[in-house]
Amino acid sequence: MALRETLLTDKQWKLIERHLPTVTSSPRGGRPRAPDRACFEGILWVPRSGARWKDLPPEFPSPSTCWRRLRDWEEQDVWEEIWRCFVRNLTAEGRIDWEETFADGSFAPAKKGAVVSERPNAARV
Secondary structure (H helix, E strand, C coil): CCCCCCCCCHHHHHHHHCCCCCCCCCCCCCCCCCCHHHHHHHHHHHHHHCCCHHHCCCCCCCHHHHHHHHHHHHHCCHHHHHHHHHHHHHHHCCCCCHHHCCCCCCCCCCHHHCCCCCCCCCCCC
């Protein structure tokens, strides 16, 4: 089996790792927990490759493990904390020019999941 290239540098992982919740092992034993870094990189691999979860290469933990870790971290706001950390660091390094930054909501989906805009109803207008 060939070793895979890591998606994160050690410096990036150090920044990320401190935001992940610590989980203690069950006193009753059980299967050892998959490493957080391997799961994190598996989560990153899916959108980067455009593949489905079930196509996750065997070098990563199982697709269901990675997906559950993604779900748990999302519920605990871990992703937002990591994002904020990286934005702070990039700002401190002068790598974000806030004069060139803007927000654009044109990609937001329509209300109630509508795919296209509806013609205005003359009675409602």
